[in-house]
Amino acid sequence: MIADLRHVDTWLFDLDNTLYPAESGFMAAIVDRMTDFVERVTGLPRDEAFRLQKTYLAEHGLTLKGMMLNHGVDPAEFHAIFHDMSLEALAHDADLLAALQRLPGRRLIFTNADDVHAQRVLKHLGLDALFDDVFHIGSAGYEPKPSPAAFAKMGELHGIDPGVTAFFEDSERNLAPAADLGMTTVLVGPHAPTCAAPFVHHRTEKLAPFLSGAHLREVA
Template identity: 50%
Template sequence: MTAAAPRLSPSVTHIDTWLFDLDNTLYPASSSVFPQIDAKMKAFIGSFLGLSPEEAFALQKKYYRDYGTTLRGLMLNHGLEPDAFLDYVHDVDHSALDHDAALRAAIAALPGRRLVFTNGTVKHADRVLEKLGLEDLFEGTFDIRAADFIPKPQRQTYDRLIATYGIDPTRTAFFEDSHINLKTAAELGMTTVLVRSGPDHAPLSQVDPAELAGYCHHITDDLAVWLADALADLGLSPA
């Protein structure tokens, strides 16, 4: 399911911090990058636990649903040391990513602070941002290590992010491809934008529309277009 960007409300004018998820948000979920990571997670689990590909895949998805990341489930249930896993699954071919001039222009023009908030690593984020031509536009990246390996959507990780950067959640817009991760953000007072640019782990058809509307304030299938509309509402234009 995808949806055209809705008209913005005037409430966007109070935003001074722009917070972005990385994978499947700053680049489209139709890209080949995250499927590579997904396949490498399955291969790692199979080797680590001696499981068949089918068993590894099932466990991978169960842990993602239950713990927010497959890594967290492996750490809690199997004593996995995270570095080997993270280094392996993020060692992928990023050549499918290209500089996105429209997205760069829109992000560069946003007034205030810009941050990346990812369940991946800073190393992976740096490689992605460089390939997209966005590497100089963000103040920092709050990654899974900064979160002490406790992933979104856990409240304590959002609290740690807020404390680390001293941001006001009521003046923050958060962009994510996972509606589950937006729920915690909305509870903290953030303005939320669900980015739908490809397949989603939890189809929206399985979510009650009234409930979804309570924490996904905006939905878009094109991040650059949504940001351009936001800039227009602010009386600005892409850089």
């Protein structure tokens, strides 16, 4: 079904596993480094460190938040472990580039990653010039999605009108607060077609064809 997005003039995108496919394996490599970090800081065996990492993710929306609260971790030290990661798994997508270019209005990134990681990935994908700004975890005062406080800070900073905003995410639970605010929500990824959550308005396995086929506002 073709999505009617003619009311949208602010386009809000998550970054990881949304602007590149989950099957790239890049996010899995990030999780491996995260587990290494938790193992090193806590001294736990790797399997226990992985479980703790996932517990913090479930409880706080971000492993880093749990590490900050319970282990006194410096967020700069945590984010530095990702800044030298190889980006070879991420490929340019000409169809996605063209689809993003046709969107009328503002394009923004809303990510739980830090600014360095976001800019590295966007530049490597050839998408950095298409976005007006990146609202990263530092911008949110380390309050991650799906916290309503993160949405409030992002909305205040960028003057977001939820009624004309579409939010694209690979994480279902991060779309719930967006829908509560009145945004149009789009779940992206291989799991999207089976999602039955009422706060998810559109579902697509692939971002580029969804955007390319959507009905958009005509620009005068």
